[in-house]
Amino acid sequence: MGVAAADAPVDRVIELAVDVPLAAFVLRVNGTLSSAFTAIMGPSGSGKTSLLETLAGLRPNARGRIAVDGAVLLDTSRRVRLPPERRRVGYVPQDAGLFPHLTAGGNVAFGARARRERVETAIEILGLRALLGRSPVSLSGGERQRVALARALASDPRVLLLDEPLAALDVGLRERVLPYLMRVRDEWNVPILYVTHNVGEALALAGEVLLLREGQVDALGAPLDLLSTEGLVRDAERGLENLLRGRVAAHDDAGGVTRVDVGGGLTISIPLVARAVGNIVTLAIRAEDIVVATEHPAALSARNVFEARIESVERTGVDVTLRCAVGRGPRPWLVRLTPAAVRAMELRVGTPVWLAIKSHSVHVV
Numbered sequence: 001m002g003v004a005a006a007d008a009p010v011d012r013v014i015e016l017a018v019d020v021p022l023a024a025f026v027l028r029v030n031g032t033l034s035s036a037f038t039a040i041m042g043p044s045g046s047g048k049t050s051l052l053e054t055l056a057g058l059r060p061n062a063r064g065r066i067a068v069d070g071a072v073l074l075d076t077s078r079r080v081r082l083p084p085e086r087r088r089v090g091y092v093p094q095d096a097g098l099f100p101h102l103t104a105g106g107n108v109a110f111g112a113r114a115r116r117e118r119v120e121t122a123i124e125i126l127g128l129r130a131l132l133g134r135s136p137v138s139l140s141g142g143e144r145q146r147v148a149l150a151r152a153l154a155s156d157p158r159v160l161l162l163d164e165p166l167a168a169l170d171v172g173l174r175e176r177v178l179p180y181l182m183r184v185r186d187e188w189n190v191p192i193l194y195v196t197h198n199v200g201e202a203l204a205l206a207g208e209v210l211l212l213r214e215g216q217v218d219a220l221g222a223p224l225d226l227l228s229t230e231g232l233v234r235d236a237e238r239g240l241e242n243l244l245r246g247r248v249a250a251h252d253d254a255g256g257v258t259r260v261d262v263g264g265g266l267t268i269s270i271p272l273v274a275r276a277v278g279n280i281v282t283l284a285i286r287a288e289d290i291v292v293a294t295e296h297p298a299a300l301s302a303r304n305v306f307e308a309r310i311e312s313v314e315r316t317g318v319d320v321t322l323r324c325a326v327g328r329g330p331r332p333w334l335v336r337l338t339p340a341a342v343r344a345m346e347l348r349v350g351t352p353v354w355l356a357i358k359s360h361s362v363h364v365v
Helices: 048-056 104-109 116-125 141-154 171-187 199-205 230-236 339-345
Strands: 014-021 026-033 037-041 063-068 071-075 089-092 159-163 192-195 208-213 216-221 242-252 257-263 266-271 280-285 291-293 304-316 319-326 333-337 352-357 362-364
Touching (some): 048 089, 048 159, 089 141, 141 159, 171 199, 257 280, 266 304, 319 339, 333 339
Parallel strands (some): 037 208, 159 192
Antiparallel strands (some): 063 071, 242 257, 242 280, 304 352
C-alpha cells in the first residue's frame, strides 16, 4: 500500500503492520511509508497521535511489526519489542515538552547522541544560536518548537515524529517556522512523520499523506491526489496552498519589486525585499488569491500573468479547486473559485487559461 515518492531515500523505508487497542476502536495500520516526509492526517480522534506513540514505543499493548530502515523496532511474533530509549526515535509532542529547569541549550544537549558537528548543524539550521542561554519560559511558541525539534535531531534519530508542531501557533508564527521544517526535510537525512490538520502544510512539506479514519487507513498517496478526499475538505478551505522555492534573481528599486526565479521558466514579481540576489526563498500564494482568465488579460495591474492548462476540476467544500500546470514546473498550482465562476467560464480539464497574481498577494515565508 506504499507510495514511492520522488524524494524518498531508498534506504529510509518505514514498514508498518500494527494493531493497537484503543478505547474507541483498534488502530490498525498496514502499509509502507516510502517518502522522506509523510503527513499523517484525518479527523480528530482517528488515531494519529496514537500511531506516533506506537512508533515511539509508548503503547505497550501494540502488536505486529514495525521496521525503520531495516531495523526492527517491534515484531511480536518473534518477541521483539525495543524499549523507547533503544528505538532512536525523535519525538516532538504538540506542547514541545521542554524541561523548564534547563536552558534552551541544555534542552538540546539533553540525551544528545549525535556527533558534535551534527548537533551544531541542527542548531544552525533551526536558527537557535542566540537562544541557547535562555530559559523555555522566555521563549515564544515558535522558538520552543524549534528547540524541541533541535533536541530531537540531536538524539541522532532514525525517524523523526512531529505531532502538530505548528497547531498552537498563530498564522504569523506558523509561516516563520515552516521554512525551518523545510530545511530539516531537505538537509537532514531522516524520515519524518508529521501529524497535521492543515492541507497547506501537507502540500508544502510532504511527499505523501497517510489519511486515518476511526483507526483505519482511509487513503495513502500524494497530497494533491488526496485534496478532495472527504476527510480533507474542511482543511482544504484554509491555509497556504501554493508554496514555491525560488532564488532571488533581481531587484527593481524604482518599480518596488523583487523578481524571484522559481524554476520551470517562471519568474515571479514580489514586493521589494531585503534579500541578496542569489538567496533561496520560499513564496506562498493562496489559492483564492489567483485570478483566472480564459483570454490573455490586457492592461492589468497584476504583475504576474502566466499561461496554464487545467489538469483537474474538483469540488472541495463550498468551492471548486483547479489544478493548473504552469510552465515547466514540477507541481500544478491550486486555484480556488466558486462553482458559479467555473460554470460561467466553462472551465474543464484541458482548458487553456491565464493565471494572474498581484505581487502583494505573494508572500515570503
